[in-house]
Amino acid sequence: MDVNFEYYKIFYYVAKYQNFTKAAKVLGSSQPNVTREMNCLENETGCTLFIRTNRGIRLTPEGERLYTHVSSAMMQFKAAEDEMSKDLGLEHGNIAIGASETALNIFLLNHLKAFHMDYPGIRLKIYNHSTPQAVKAVENGEIDFAIVTTPTTAEAPLTEVSLMSFNEILVGGKTFTALSGERLSLSELHSYPLIGLGKESMTREFYHQVFLSHGLEFVPDTEAATTDQILPLVKSELGLAFIPEPMAREAIERNEVVEIRLQEEIPARDVCMVYDRQHPLSAAAQRLKDAMLQDENVSY
16 A cells, blocks of 8 residues: 555544644645545545544544554654754754864863853763874764864865964973073984873874974973873973973963973964765754854865
């Protein structure tokens, strides 16, 4: 049996109001059209569904059974519509983001705070990834997008969009205060203990390339697993380290660490968004993505 589903919708309203005219008004149709389509439904099902009386109609036993199933289906459709409406209205939903620690600290947290205040019903899942891990998660469709720092490993069909630029500065603990009045060269840093991230990080690769461009090798004496670990290590006098200026600013102002200037210029880096244009986003994820791009006046 291949019944036109539109007939079931019309049947639902006719059975609900037990009146063809009222059903037609709700459906935005005419009484003759509704009557004709219900005749078609009866012909296709091979059952008499209505008993016509001078006062209107009433359902036959077959009609009652059909109405039980159709009304249940209509409630499910209505629930689905309400749920989609709430999603579009951002009353609830889920967003999965992969973020490197530097990008999280100097960019993402402020945007998440503003978004959460506007849409408290949205559930946020933030994954602590290295840049390569975050990019891979985007490729695999495990997250909606990644917020990471350059250099990245993103390749087509992924899209990489710069959100903000930042500089990293060299800092040391209080025992290195005397160096704050000097301007060291990169070659002179070999005389001092250095702190850096592990070889698997893109930050380590960035400094490897910076030092290599000056004919030098970047070999930290202390390796940290995450960016957040570096500043406490510097405060504990374990050595000098390159830290994003926004993350070091407060510690410098409190005289917990000192900035050490260099003769060479360290290239600026970017916080960027990596996403897959072919991966459809939920309404919530799309709204957050658009908000971040628009707030930074990014064209994409």
